[in-house]
Every structure is written in C-alpha cells, then in structure tokens.
Amino acid sequence: MKNKSLVSINDFTREEHIRILELAGAFEKRPKQRILEDYVVATLFFEPSTRTRLSFESAATRLGARVIGFSDSSSSSVTKGETLRDTILTVSNYCDIIVMRHPKEGSARFASEVAKVPVINAGDGANQHPTQTLLDLYSIRKTQGSLDNLNVAFVGDLKYGRTVHSLVQALCNYNTTFHLVSPLELKLPSAVKMSIKERNLEYYQSTDLQDVIQKVDILYMTRIQKERFADPLDYEKVKNAYVLRNNMLINAKPNLKILHPLPRVNEITSDVDDNPMAYYFTQALNGVFVRQALLASILGVVE
Amino acid sequence: MEKEILRKELKVSAIENGTVIDHIPSGSVFQVIKILNLTEYQNQLLIATNLDSQKMGKKGIIKVSNKFFKSDEINKIALFAPTATLIIIKNFEVVEKKKVEVPDYAENIVKCFNPNCITNNEEITTRFTVIDKADLKLRCHYCEKITARKNIAFR
Ligand SMILES: [Zn+2]
Numbered sequence: 001m002k003n004k005s006l007v008s009i010n011d012f013t014r015e016e017h018i019r020i021l022e023l024a025g026a027f028e029k030r031p032k033q034r035i036l037e038d039y040v041v042a043t044l045f046f047e048p049s050t051r052t053r054l055s056f057e058s059a060a061t062r063l064g065a066r067v068i069g070f071s072d073s074s075s076s077s078v079t080k081g082e083t084l085r086d087t088i089l090t091v092s093n094y095c096d097i098i099v100m101r102h103p104k105e106g107s108a109r110f111a112s113e114v115a116k117v118p119v120i121n122a123g124d125g126a127n128q129h130p131t132q133t134l135l136d137l138y139s140i141r142k143t144q145g146s147l148d149n150l151n152v153a154f155v156g157d158l159k160y161g162r163t164v165h166s167l168v169q170a171l172c173n174y175n176t177t178f179h180l181v182s183p184l185e186l187k188l189p190s191a192v193k194m195s196i197k198e199r200n201l202e203y204y205q206s207t208d209l210q211d212v213i214q215k216v217d218i219l220y221m222t223r224i225q226k227e228r229f230a231d232p233l234d235y236e237k238v239k240n241a242y243v244l245r246n247n248m249l250i251n252a253k254p255n256l257k258i259l260h261p262l263p264r265v266n267e268i269t270s271d272v273d274d275n276p277m278a279y280y281f282t283q284a285l286n287g288v289f290v291r292q293a294l295l296a297s298i299l300g301v302v303e
Numbered sequence: 304m305e306k307e308i309l310r311k312e313l314k315v316s317a318i319e320n321g322t323v324i325d326h327i328p329s330g331s332v333f334q335v336i337k338i339l340n341l342t343e344y345q346n347q348l349l350i351a352t353n354l355d356s357q358k359m360g361k362k363g364i365i366k367v368s369n370k371f372f373k374s375d376e377i378n379k380i381a382l383f384a385p386t387a388t389l390i391i392i393k394n395f396e397v398v399e400k401k402k403v404e405v406p407d408y409a410e411n412i413v414k415c416f417n418p419n420c421i422t423n424n425e426e427i428t429t430r431f432t433v434i435d436k437a438d439l440k441l442r443c444h445y446c447e448k449i450t451a452r453k454n455i456a457f458r
Pocket of ligand 1: 415446
C-alpha cells in the first residue's frame with residue numbers, strides 16, 4: 001500500500017482492507033509509537049469537519065508526525081480564488097501525505113492525480129469517505145469476530161447517506177445478508193443495490209425497524225434529515241418510526257451491536273447508551289486506530 | 304428507397320475522397336461537427352439536416368472531403384449519434400460502410416451531469432467509463448456518479 005492514495009473504498013482490495021484492519025488492531029494495543037517522527041502530514045479541510053480532522057490529527061500525532069494544514073477554506077488562500085490544482089501542487093511540496101476533505105465530489109480523485117504525494121480522502125461531498133467505511137468494518141469485525149456471513153441492518157436515510165452506500169459496497173465482499181429499513185422516500189438507490197444483486201446476496205427491504213432487530217448482528221443507524229423531504233408533513237409521519245429505544249432491544253441477539261456514524265440527534269434515545277449493545281462511541285474511537293494504520297502503511301513504515 | 308435517396312444525394316454533392324457520416328439524428332449534427340473538430344476544417348465540408356429518412360423520420364448528413372477518421376476518433380460521435388453510419392469514399396466509389404460503435408471511455412467530450420462534480424467547478428478534463436453501451440450509461444471517473452443517455456451533454 002506504500003504511496004497508494006485512498007480515494008474510494010474500492011481503491012483497496014479485500015486483502016488490503018483486512019491488512020489495514022489487522023494493523024489497526026495492533027495500534028489499538030499500542031497506540032503510541034513514534035514511527036512517523038520524520039514525516040509531515042497535511043490535513044487540508046476545505047470544509048469544516050472537526051470530528052474527522054481531530055481523529056486524523058490525533059492518529060498522526062500519536063505516531064510522532066508533524067501536522068500542518070487548515071481547518072476550513074476561509075482561513076486559506078482558497079478564498080482568494082486559488083484553484084484546487086494549485087493548492088495541492090503547492091502543499092505537496094511541504095508534506096509527505098495529504099489528508100483532504102472537500103465539498104465537491106471527485107475533488108479527492110483529482111487531487112490524487114495532481115499531488116506528488118499520496119492522498120487520503122476524508123470526504124468528497126456526497127461521494128466517498130473511505131476511512132469511515134474502514135472504521136465501520138473494523139468495528140464490525142472486532143465485535144463479531146469476523147466480517148463473513150453476517151446479518152446487517154441499515155436503518156434511516158439509505159438514499160443520501162454516503163456512509164451507508166460505501167459500507168454496503170464494502171460488505172458485498174463478505175457474503176452479508178442485508179436488511180434495508182427506511183421510509184419509502186429514502187430507499188437505497190438502485191446503483192448501490194446493484195452491487196448487492198451482482199453478488200447474488202440476500203437482501204430484504206422494509207419500513208419496520210422493530211421487526212428486523214431480532215434478526216441481525218449489526219444495527220447500523222443513521223439520521224433522517226427533515227430537508228430530505230419535499231413535504232414537511234411526510235417527514236412528520238416517519239420521523240418517530242426510525243428511533244431506536246432501549247425497550248425495543250429485548251429480543252435482540254446477544255451479539256448485536258449498534259453502530260452510528262455520529263453525530264446523533266434523536267434517532268437513538270439516550271437510554272440505549274448504557275446498553276452493552278451500544279457501540280457507537282467506541283466506533284468513533286476505532287477511527288483513530290484505523291487512521292494510524294492507514295498513515296503508517298501508506299507512508300511505508302509498516303508493511 | 305433509402306439507398307436511392309442516398310445515391311441521389313451523393314450525386315448532387317458527391318465527394319471524390321473522404322468520409323460521409325449518414326443517419327445522424329437531425330438535432331445532433333452540429334454537436335458531431337464540434338466533436339470531430341470540423342468547425343475550422345479547411346477542405347470541402349457539406350452539411351445537411353432535416354432530410355427525410357424512412358428509418359429515422361428526419362436525419363442529418365455530413366460529408367467531409369479528404370478526411371479519413373481513426374476509429375477511436377469517429378466513435379466518440381456514437382455518444383450523441385448512435386445511429387450514425389460511415390461511408391468511406393475513394394475516387395467517388397464507396398469502399399467501406401460501417402456503423403459507429405459506442406467507445407469504452409469518453410475523454411473530454413461529455414459534461415458530468417452532477418453539478419457538484421469537481422469537473423464542473425474547475426478546468427479539468429472529464430473522463431468517463433461507459434458502463435452500459437446499449438442503454439448508454441457513463442460513470443464519471445471523478446465523482447463516480449452515472450450520467451445516463453437523457454442527461455448527456457456536450458462539454
Ligand atoms: Zn462527475
């Protein structure tokens with residue numbers, strides 16, 4: 001993986017995904033290793049995303065790297081009208097690897113073609129956010145012992161949620177059975193469903209959350225945003241149907257874990273937080289280990 | 304019938320050597336000219352649109368003197384004029400007839416349908432993989448969104 005950019009989850013093979021997850025496991029055991037002391041990591045956030053940026057910066061700092069960059073484009077030359085090409089060309093002179101987030105889809109692919117150093121995509125518009133997908137895979141593998149043959153439910157906004165799209169695509173490599181729970185307005189797009197069908201995997205679509213809970217190993221919750229509905233009344237009708245409450249988990253399988261890309265608003269009530277099935281805060285922590293694994297392997301300091 | 308009309312046209316404005324691009328949808332004639340960079344063409348160039356066609360209702364035709372296109376060059380037009388046929392003329396004789404074929408890739412011809420794509424916000428060569436030739440679906444190399452036939456626009 002040395003010098004290889006990570007723009008899209010499919011840029012890495014299944015074997016490479018597993019290697020990253022194994023390395024992340026090693027960093028979880030020993031998070032502080034000063035193996036990147038001679039390296040400079042640039043975090044270019046053309047739009048703010050504090051959570052993702054801090055996770056990357058924490059990962060880099062724990063490995064001893066120096067971090068340079070900006071946290072939103074208003075504090076950089078971008079506001080003066082500099083092109084992405086020029087920004088990337090300039091910054092690649094100052095660093096060994098670029099981590100970037102940008103509001104335009106395809107920006108990270110373009111940057112990876114222009115840059116003289118590898119690029120990690122930390123989100124390009126609604127398109128890809130592969131490190132989120134890898135940390136989701138890590139969380140699933142860690143809690144279930146394996147990624148193979150699991151029953152995974154995706155709940156909420158399956159139409160616009162890019163984290164759902166990439167994770168569905170990644171899980172297609174592992175013989176997953178999918179349970180897709182959403183209001184009719186927010187069903188999984190056919191282009192994503194295509195990857196499930198191409199692998200001949202089982203999938204079930206429904207609008208009922210309670211019904212699916214007892215069948216699954218992973219419950220992946222997402223937020224339903226009001227802005228997604230043309231008619232506010234349609235939102236009012238469905239908004240409470242996809243809220244997870246603790247008493248709904250009574251018949252769940254004992255190994256069930258609840259994931260959520262965060263931030264959460266009200267789709268998981270706070271009484272779930274103390275249930276051992278709640279895994280979303282640990283999930284966020286796992287992001288640091290996965291990002292450590294990516295930085296170290298792309299910079300070539302671990303194999 | 305169609306052949307007879309064609310023969311008549313060839314007679315009226317026959318070219319000695321070159322390429323006739325026939326069965327172009329009338330609305331796409333000028334796009335085809337742009338794609339093939341013929342706007343500045345220095346040799347004889349005959350353009351007709353809204354001709355009656357039994358197969359297509361209305362069609363367009365372009366005759367380009369002294370020009371023989373490479374197949375990857377000419378196949379670009381299949382994205383806008385999938386019905387187009389090519390007739391190669393040498394010494395006023397038809398030496399070859401063929402259909403255009405939808406290419407595997409399209410570079411800098413088509414505009415990405417996604418307004419939030421980086422290629423619509425900065426000077427970048429667009430690149431697409433044709434993922435469905437029959438239905439014409441193109442996947443953007445950058446934003447990964449699919450531009451379908453009804454949304455295809457010339458860059
Ligand atoms: Zn695009």
